[in-house]
Amino acid sequence: MTTIDRRKFLAVAGGTVAATALPVSFASAQGVSFAGRNIEWVIPFAEGGGSDAWARFLAPYLSRHLPGQPNVIIRNVPGGGSITGTNEFVARARPDGLTIIGTSGSTQFPYLLGDPRVRYDYSVLPPVLVSPTGGVVYLPARFGIEDASQLGQLADQELVYASQGATSLDLVPMLAFLVMGLNVRHVFGMTGRGDGRLAFERGEATIDYQTSAAYLSNVQPLVDAGEAVPMFSWGVLDAQGNVQRDPTFPDIPHFVEAYEMMHGEAPSGVEFDAYMAFFGSGFAAQKPVMLPQGTAPEIVATYREAFAAAVADPELQANKEAALGDYEQAVGDDVEGLYRVATTIDEEAREWVRQYLTETHGVTF
Template identity: 25%
Template sequence: MKIIQMSRRDLLALTMCLAELLAGSIAQAQTVDEFYRNKNIDLYVGFSAGGGYDVYARMIARHMGRHMPGNPNIIVKQMEGAGSVRLANWLYAIAPKDGTTFGTFARGVPLDPLFGNPGPQFKDGSAFTYIGSANNEVSVCGVSAKSGIKSFSDLFDKEVIVGGFGAGTESEQHVKLSNAVLGTKFKLVKGYPGGNDVNLALSRGEVQGRCGWSWTSIRGAEQMGQVKDGSLLIIVQNSIEKHADLPNVPLITDFVKNEDQRKMLELVLAPQKLGRPFFGPPGIPADRLAALQKAFADTMTDPQFLEAADKIQLEISPISGAEMEKIIRDAYATDQALVKRTGDAIR
């Protein structure tokens, strides 16, 4: 019999390989309930604490664990940076892919590679797994009454300073697109960590307004009082359809001059339907992904969750992970010439 001699390094590599195979076999033998029992699930938010994405995540985290097999704890963590692209890249390339980690980042980020925006390490938004979204969002532009702007039409003649917090966020994309396509005179100040920081800058007079601002965030915050007293004016809806609360506020598509302009706006506005989206890393085992998706959907109809959301005026109008994925895939199927013109406009 021939004896095979192995170096210590080869023996160690073989041992590690066998250990990984054994661990994988054990994991495959576990039920979803057994896997999640006594575990924590990390829910990462790509923006600073206190903003809309953070508020939704914390509300969902308090209730979703009850609907998960094994009833794991869901712990919210922040990973802000680059308009939440930092989190998207981490989820794509580094995060555990075993179903113990998911996150929420700017709904426009999955389209960044489509438009050629710098930063993403993924080639297209379909690289992620899709958990679900808490609502179908409508974004707006709000300006201080002190700015002298009375309506969106004023922006064709007068400059207004607005704050932005990342190239992939609506706070910047909607502004750049409006300037490039419609000819408005927004002046964009970049570099804020998140929407809450732009709101603070607005209150201090550092900026005069904010665009790509989720109406649901305004409804549930102190800014709603400013809307009611007239010190904050909502001048346009950056959406394809109007919100029921804002029947007299025009859509940005009302100002297009031709069909190409409309198509460019609608391509960038498509992620509005994603609302407050929750994504997982690629490669989550199918049974655990299904459990996460079902638990999310069940949370969205949980009476305790809905009562808690209503108390702080969080709008809940969910869409499924499958619906989210279709929106992204449809965007990537758009005519490339139109995509290029749109990408050039928002960079």
């Protein structure tokens, strides 16, 4: 099966998390208007990064489709790896619909890991949009590995991965390689995935992944030249929580398929549960948009309707490639379940990954 813990998904999607399971319809949004107002969209990262570009791309379409067509202004609040701005949002933002926040996997990871600096609780922030992204893992062609079914040939060989850090988004490949049974040494200190790719090209790293856009622009030429071979994508989650192939790479198996190709059975266990939690936060639902705790249901409904209309806007669809890629944006009824999968982790899995990071990589919590 390519399904996450179905009971967990159905429970959270069905509204057992009462704080934010808001059974509102778009019709209930009637009467809400932001005419003449400014909407502040908090981005807890510096200007010029991926989250900033994502928000600035979406902002004019959100403005167009919110009632009253208010100005949507991006406010960057960097610091603490995005913890500072998110803490400030939950402490100060009023539930009047005039302030929203967009976070990223690097904001979700400290929350999932129980970082003591975190003062935000995703379970009480009503989500109104979830944006996924993707990535592909690849090997040097000189290994002679043609696809994931042959990965077992590398079980006794040490691979090297150039990493940005044990608790960064590179935690996803770390857990993936562990679950897969690959022997990978993680070399920390990279400032970005571009550094990892360059280490791969120099022969210093022997396994790497790049996000979708970077893979298409920088790695596909290596594949075409016979220098690299894709093994698997991370995949995406559908509305039911099933892992599906990445629409950008429909011919490349996703991680669960690759595991099955290598081992002949589906992955399971606490390590896989941990991987799924961080895969959800880091890729399948990387960038959510939320309103403050206590926001009225009719305002939540208004935003969900506006984001649904914005995503369907023909102009956005014609210009989305660089900012959103081919990924389906979760809006409307699809938001709640996917958001919960991306912002929750079983306690057993949380404790396992914390212990693993401490014992293996010296991470302290």
